[in-house]
Amino acid sequence: MYWTCLTPYRPRQSRSTRHDQQRTYLAAPVAHCAGFGGVLSARQKRPDLFILARCNQPENQEKLRIAGADKVINPYVITGRQMATQLLAPGVMEFLDVVVQRGDLELRLQELVVSVDSPLVGRTLGEMHIRTQTGVNVLAVRRNQRTFDANPGGDFQVAAGDALICLGTLEQLGKMAEIAKDGQRRLRLAR
Numbered sequence: 215m216y217w218t219c220l221t222p223y224r225p226r227q228s229r230s231t232r233h234d235q236q237r238t239y240l241a242a243p244v245a246h247c248a249g250f251g252g253v254l255s256a257r258q259k260r261p262d263l264f265i266l267a268r269c270n271q272p273e274n275q276e277k278l279r280i281a282g283a284d285k286v287i288n289p290y291v292i293t294g295r296q297m298a299t300q301l302l303a304p305g306v307m308e309f310l311d312v313v314v315q316r317g318d319l320e321l322r323l324q325e326l327v328v329s330v331d332s333p334l335v336g337r338t339l340g341e342m343h344i345r346t347q348t349g350v351n352v353l354a355v356r357r358n359q360r361t362f363d364a365n366p367g368g369d370f371q372v373a374a375g376d377a378l379i380c381l382g383t384l385e386q387l388g389k390m391a392e393i394a395k396d397g398q399r400r401l402r403l404a405r
Contacts, residue, residue, distance in 0.1 A: 250281050257282025313381075320383045323353075329395035330374040340368025348389040350382035 256265055267283040269275050275286045300307045313321050328334050334342055339352060355363045355370065356377040363370065372378075380390055 332395040334372040349386040354379040
């Protein structure tokens with residue numbers, strides 16, 4: 215994936231050598247005002263670009279969205295939620311920490327996108343016997359990059375372009391990537 219990171223310390227540092235193929239723009243300024251200009255410029259230059267912005271002040275999150283950011287993340291809100299979860303449900307937080315961050319556990323969370331030529335298209339998860347065939351748990355499905363269907367049942371009908379949020383081992387996720395015909399993720403899982 216090609217992307218650019220803009221920070222006040224390195225305003226023009228690019229992690230991409232081919233800007234024409236750049237798909238993501240990361241705006242992570244220390245000063246909140248520095249992010250608006252970068253987001254506006256990136257959106258004007260490339261309307262198709264996915265723009266991820268960091269914002270420390272909650273009152274500026276909507277402004278960054280209006281400026282053109284697709285997703286705005288407030289690290290303080292995320293940290294606050296993690297701390298509250300740690301206090302209220304420490305086992306859940308420990309499990310998520312192991313799966314998502316440390317990697318001690320064999321399990322991984324992975325998003326797999328269903329290709330048009332996948333045998334999943336037009337069929338239900340139950341018909342495909344996903345859990346039996348791959349060992350993967352489909353935790354959620356994101357359709358049209360907007361709505362989430364959490365904990366889809368066996369009667370959930372899969373469509374091309376659906377993003378399946380899956381939990382499993384690398385081997386299990388690799389099998390699921392093959393069925394979903396998600397070549398990009400299959401290559402990443404093989405590494």
